[in-house]
Amino acid sequence: MLRPFLIAGLSGLVMSLSATTSFAADVTLKLHQMLPPQATIPAKVLQPWADKIKADSNGRIEVELYPAMQLGGKPADLVDQVKDGVVDLTWTLFGYTPGRFPKSEAFELPFMVTTAEATSLAFQDYYEKHLKDELTDYHVLAVHTHGPGLIHTIASKPVAKLEDMQGLKLRGTSKVINQMLEAMGASAIGMPVTAVPESLSKSVIDGSVVPWEVTPAIKIAELAPNHTAFSGSTGLYTGTFFFAMNKDSYDAMPDDLKKVIDDNSGKELARLFGQAMDAGDIRGKEIADTAGNTTITLDEAETARWKAAGEAVTKAWIAEMDGKGLDGTTLYNDALAMIEANAK
Numbered sequence: 001m002l003r004p005f006l007i008a009g010l011s012g013l014v015m016s017l018s019a020t021t022s023f024a025a026d027v028t029l030k031l032h033q034m035l036p037p038q039a040t041i042p043a044k045v046l047q048p049w050a051d052k053i054k055a056d057s058n059g060r061i062e063v064e065l066y067p068a069m070q071l072g073g074k075p076a077d078l079v080d081q082v083k084d085g086v087v088d089l090t091w092t093l094f095g096y097t098p099g100r101f102p103k104s105e106a107f108e109l110p111f112m113v114t115t116a117e118a119t120s121l122a123f124q125d126y127y128e129k130h131l132k133d134e135l136t137d138y139h140v141l142a143v144h145t146h147g148p149g150l151i152h153t154i155a156s157k158p159v160a161k162l163e164d165m166q167g168l169k170l171r172g173t174s175k176v177i178n179q180m181l182e183a184m185g186a187s188a189i190g191m192p193v194t195a196v197p198e199s200l201s202k203s204v205i206d207g208s209v210v211p212w213e214v215t216p217a218i219k220i221a222e223l224a225p226n227h228t229a230f231s232g233s234t235g236l237y238t239g240t241f242f243f244a245m246n247k248d249s250y251d252a253m254p255d256d257l258k259k260v261i262d263d264n265s266g267k268e269l270a271r272l273f274g275q276a277m278d279a280g281d282i283r284g285k286e287i288a289d290t291a292g293n294t295t296i297t298l299d300e301a302e303t304a305r306w307k308a309a310g311e312a313v314t315k316a317w318i319a320e321m322d323g324k325g326l327d328g329t330t331l332y333n334d335a336l337a338m339i340e341a342n343a344k
Helices: 002-022 040-056 075-083 102-108 116-135 175-183 193-201 247-251 255-263 267-290 300-323 328-343
Strands: 027-033 061-066 089-093 138-145 149-153 169-172 187-190 207-211 226-230 240-246 294-298
Touching: 027 040, 027 075, 040 061, 040 255, 040 267, 061 255, 075 089, 075 240, 102 116, 102 175, 102 240, 102 300, 102 328, 116 138, 116 240, 116 267, 116 328, 138 247, 138 267, 169 175, 169 193, 175 187, 175 300, 193 207, 207 267, 240 247, 240 267, 267 294, 294 300, 300 328
Parallel strands: 027 061, 027 089, 169 187, 169 207, 226 294
Antiparallel strands: 089 240, 138 240, 149 207, 149 226
């Protein structure tokens, strides 16, 4: 009596195991990055990208997401983790490794950024023309920027004019942005964005420069309720990012799976990053407004004073690039032209 049921049960188990095996991925890629999964880019770009890669490959490529440095190390380690094959994919800031990718710094100079989408498209164009030789150790999927960066400060230290920057301890994103903050009178302190909440709560810093997009993830509306923005079509600064794959991981895949990766790379992916950043800026501003925070938008005359202060940083950067044999004037002018072309 039991034998038919036993045979049926075993048959079912075999079919189940066969189904599981048939849907196992041919390639599993580990994607490591610094932000929590609910932050804008992990939630709105990296997870959907991973899902699309799986769908487009009919399940043959599985992307495992490891947010918030779950695989160990510091944010500055991500560029080497993906280069050395510790992970297969990463999304990170160029600025976390000062001086390593000098030509990328053109987009971090003061008052360059328009919207995140337009500037990301421009930065992808700039990568195609100028950055490939700096990134030969990586299989680059896309580069992008965030939207206009703002100054966010604690309740007792609002910034309403250039003089208010004097002596402020402000977290900066990169070497160039720290130089800009110093030129404007602040004391710049470099640290990854993930360290900002604790540094604010312990009074290590008086504020930070970040775009609206990332403010919810690092509790800026709660910890730094004064926000300073600028008049005109360009924001104070932007940060630059790249989304890259280990070269050996890419090269090891068969051509049809490489094509899946290729079809989900490049300028349209840069656009998606930029669009997500722009939408995140709107959400971040809404959260600050709902909290009753103070946003100060400097008028055109005051903004012009900040631009004048930033010109010295741009000139110094051009001279530094010239000293490296990199033709800083051409890099700067190309960045401006590409931003203008993509803003139309």
